Amino acid sequence: MIELSGISKVYGIDRLVHALRRIDLKVGAGEYVALMGPSGSGKSTLMNIIGCLDRPTAGTYLLEGGTVSTMDDDQLAQVRNRMAGFVFQTFNLLARQTAERNVELPLIYRGVPGPERQRLAMEVLERVGLTEWAMHQPNQLSGGQQQRVAIARALVGRPRFLLADEPTGNLDSRSGQEVMVLFEELNREGMAVMLVTHDERIAHHAGRIIKLLDGRVVSDELNPAP
Amino acid sequence: MIELSGISKVYGIDRLVHALRRIDLKVGAGEYVALMGPSGSGKSTLMNIIGCLDRPTAGTYLLEGGTVSTMDDDQLAQVRNRMAGFVFQTFNLLARQTAERNVELPLIYRGVPGPERQRLAMEVLERVGLTEWAMHQPNQLSGGQQQRVAIARALVGRPRFLLADEPTGNLDSRSGQEVMVLFEELNREGMAVMLVTHDERIAHHAGRIIKLLDGRVVSDELNPAP
């Protein structure tokens, strides 16, 4: 499904920041992978590149056999919208739109008609326990509720691949557990999941745990007891 | 130091949301308190009221003997800037400003001259391990680095009271521990600390643990082994 080889990302002009250093990584369809590492080690940068939200400085990226690094912006957006659902570390919800409209957004890009969009959005908001809050705007929701809206938006288009950056960082342990149960159900139905977490207990739900340090993969182990 | 009695907060016009329901709470100078509770239980709402960032719908709030509920907006801002440092759940950094300028902000409000502001800002950025990143803007920092900038900004004015809403939510366990050590040092020097967390391990640093559920205080216990 995805194959990265020699992927690097360097920021800056005079002072260079090597966020990723020659990363080689393969993730198969339907896999469940956790990504861990200290603050600033390159986790979000790697997720942004895998999710086609950012381009690497060097290296090649094959997604479903196609070479991502040679696609133009439009092709990249097409692939991203069809393949991946993204939960950002800082939510990135549209401030003036209701929770329900925020969740509809990926379906608007795909041209899904209004009534069906609304039905699908309400269905996934129900799964994250937010039916009652569907008509609230982000500033009328708590931090944890906003995070669950961001999760619902990532799932509404039934992506082949979920990329979630600290999806439970703002959730209490019960809401966190409910989200992990939902991810496991979707993973069993065939969706690949890649999540960033600082929490060992969350990482242990995954089948494989990859650790980054200073932009390099320092360990990549199967988890015997997910 | 702070004394809340019968504090309620209700949002909305047609559909009413009771975020806080008649809360009575006293916190003394130099105390270290953790606030826990499920997502949506009213933690951030309570912190915003204690930090004079929002007004209650009902009830009285005494801060250092003065009645907060009768102060006008200017008096409220004066008290807030002098007394409290605030770490928001969603950081609220100024996007186009460097980390160092973001940290200087509370000192600009107090009229501290430029060179001294810069010295104090760099000093506190050093304490959170971000000296190298001082000239980066928020979108050139990782999630955990942004959170540490927000913590540095809250501390730069040496407030009598630190209000921190999930201060380690985006930090790996090592950076999180470093932040907790810093809070403990400042608490020993006399600063009152109130922090919201979902993590039992973080809450156990505090001397007292308060639990909210549906806008009510359901438990308020001393922690025997901080």
Ligand SMILES: Nc1ncnc2c1ncn2[C@@H]1O[C@H](COP(=O)(O)OP(=O)(O)OP(=O)(O)O)[C@@H](O)[C@H]1O
């Ligand atoms: N402006 C608003 N209008 C309507 N409801 C609001 C508004 N702001 C907050 N709420 C509601 O008030 C309740 C309490 O929110 P609060 O942000 O205090 O929760 P919290 O305990 O901090 O949760 P979390 O752990 O998810 O951050 C929530 O149900 C939220 O939806």
Ligand SMILES: Nc1ncnc2c1ncn2[C@@H]1O[C@H](COP(=O)(O)OP(=O)(O)OP(=O)(O)O)[C@@H](O)[C@H]1O
């Ligand atoms: N636009 C940018 N310009 C310069 N440096 C950047 C930029 N974006 C990110 N960085 C740097 O790249 C490094 C990797 O950042 P990244 O966001 O991937 O870290 P992370 O592992 O997700 O950390 P966290 O756990 O704190 O979220 C960091 O040191 C960060 O400061």
Ligand SMILES: [Mg+2]
């Ligand atoms: Mg990150």
Ligand SMILES: [Mg+2]
């Ligand atoms: Mg909150």
